[in-house]
Amino acid sequence: MKPQFTFLLVFAALAALSFTMGAVDPYYLTVIIFIGINITMATSLNLINGFTGQFSLGHAGFMGVGAYIAAIISTYLTTHGMSSDGVSGILVLAASLLGGGLFAALTGLAVGIPSLRLKGDYLAIVTLGFNEIIRVIIQNVDFKIAGTHYVGGARGFAVPQLSTFLWVYGIALVVVYFVENVIHSTYGRGFLAVRDDEVAAEAMGINSTRFKVKAFVIGAFFAGIGGGLFAHYIQYITPDNFTFLKSIEIVVMVILGGMGSTYGVILAAIILTILPEALREFSDYRMIIYSLLLIILMISRPQGLFGNASIKKFLAKWKTGTATN
């Protein structure tokens, strides 16, 4: 099946599913929405950490940048004559997400160019620092336009609710589709080559720095959009939503899913979003059990849920297997 066709088919299914969401209990709906946003976050981080092999711990920073910029745009538009309902609401959200994504991508470029000379642990530390810088900056910004508060520092920022099931999953689908197709293209193999062996990649004529920066910028762009969706769903964002703990949560999804396996990462995003909720009945012991489960999973499957496998590779193996039998 052609990938474009699969894309349309899945989108149609999501659209059909979105009509049933009105009947879903609001608590469950929130969990479902968070799963979708986490898929976007984890898949975009997987491009950086899994496919290009650059260990970034700052994904929540890009998410925060996107969330706040998108929220500023939508608040400005809705207080300046645009309605948040119907077509107008769709336009407002589209503009906000795009703005948030682009700004996050620019931030990714600004962080990426100087720091991607660093490798491994050093890069992780720099991106972690960046994440904290973003958080502290947001904490200290507060301004008013025409009587409306923007950003709101540590107090938080009220945002109109615009994100819907279809938006969240539509964008998750676009990110998955994009990353999968880039990675399996001739051009995209450059990312994998940089991950496997930077020197050999250079010797093949690949500008490895450029590929690393590209992965960073694309990953940041989608993280920014994910942040925008998040802000426009929970309606109230504070800098505490985007601490490095959030970054680590996303990194864990990527590692648990199997670095470089999109479908594994999606599965991990689903499991790791549901797990803390499902463990709520254990109240105080919840995080202990959660951490224990992570440790057990990591020991039993160090290569991640899916390891390096992809659906395409699996199908190829299956085909050659049946051909020789």
Next chain:
Amino acid sequence: MLEIQDLQVSYGQIKAIKGISLSVPDKSIVTLIGANGAGKTTLLRTISGLIKSKSGSIKIAGEEITSCPAHEIVKRGIAQSPEGRMIFSNLTVQENLKMGAYLRKDHANISKDLDYVFNIFPRLKERISQAGGTLSGGEQQMLAIGRSLMSKPRLLLLDEPSLGIAPILVRTIFEKIVEINKNLGVTVLLVEQNARMALAIAHRGYVIETGKIVLEGEARDLAENEEVKKAYLGSG
């Protein structure tokens, strides 16, 4: 094809290459032999742009490439098969080979060259969809050479193709190097510790010791040279 003038390379304070000049004529095989730490790999990596030189010049077909970054040098028709092979271990054999053709725009010819590589290294064809990291040492070496051929190089830099490979495979690989040189007209600069094999297939040879050329000449003459025999061929 390749002209190097008074090249100097340092790692920090340590001088690895102390003024080397050498030339590799078009369509020839030239070998660079020497012991561990003599600067052979450093020299190759400087040519392919992976290490920056301190002074001196490197020219390919008359064009100065001394300060070009590695990915620019590949565009000029120099391909390196790096020491220790440096296969993309998570990519399949086919994907590895296609990586070699990464900069090429003539997509129609790529599959033809892929066939050529499979023709000289049939073993690679058997392993076409296997991950590079799962190949044996010798197969990885074939893959590294095949991959460097995929960029359609004018000059092929081979770094220790015999390293860590079963002796029987070493012979095969050296035969293939001669074949590539003859059939494709690719100029080869071969760095080797296995001096006997290298001198047997090369036209010219250079002996390098602690960052300097100490001897040069026709490969045949070098193989007969008493000092070379004593130091590198283990006889005399």
